Amino acid sequence: MTIGAIADRMSVTRPVVYKCFADRVELIEELLQRESALVHDGLVAALHQAQGPDPEAAFITGYTAMLRFIESRPGAWRLLFSADPDPAVAANFAAAKQAVAHHSSRWIRPALESWWGKTDLDTKLPALIELFMASGEAAARTILDPESHWTPDALGEFYGRIMCQAFRAA
Incomplete structure (x- = not known):
């Protein structure tokens, strides 16, 4: 991603982009x-x-x-899942992922205790x-794969069943 490429995509000149942002980072x-x-x-809403x-x-x-x-915002997700995130912003990716994991832990722990009476979660939850x-x-x-024929509903059911069994077995 370069300022020139962004300017071209927006049909403006590079100085216009530089008026809004000091640099690419x-x-x-x-x-x-x-x-x-x-x-x-x-x-969080999905969770x-x-x-x-x-x-x-x-x-x-x-x-x-x-x-x-995810299907409603494919561009944002493709950016987040890019295979080689820009080193200048890699820490942002890691922080966002850590925040979601932390929130997931707080939400999933009580569910596992309620559904299956899991008591050894300090060890297993991470x-x-x-x-x-x-x-x-x-x-x-x-x-996000353009070659995939899955719909969110069908894939959600598939993953939901699999992960439910995995968590139950734990």
Whole structure:
């Protein structure tokens, strides 16, 4: 990503872009800050939809809500999942992921205690959250893949069932 490429995409000159942003890093940081807030709020909203007495239904609802949200903002997600994030903003990516993992832990822990009476979560929860985050990223990449034929509803059901079984087995 260069200022020249951004200016070309916006059909303006580079000085116009430089009037708004000191450099490429500032522009990327501003974009990431805006998109990270939207992504975080969307993921938290999806996570909060995943509730109720039926664990499988909750997992399916959560994954489906997440995938619908991802499908609604594919550009932001492609930026977040770029294979080689700019080193100048890599810390922002890591911080956003850590915030979602932390929020997920606070939401999932009571559900696991309620649904399955899990009591040894101090040991297991970090590994389960890592699995949860990885599965969410895999599902997101699948929805974003132009060659994929999955819909958010079908993939949400697929991942929801799988992850429910994984968490139950833990």
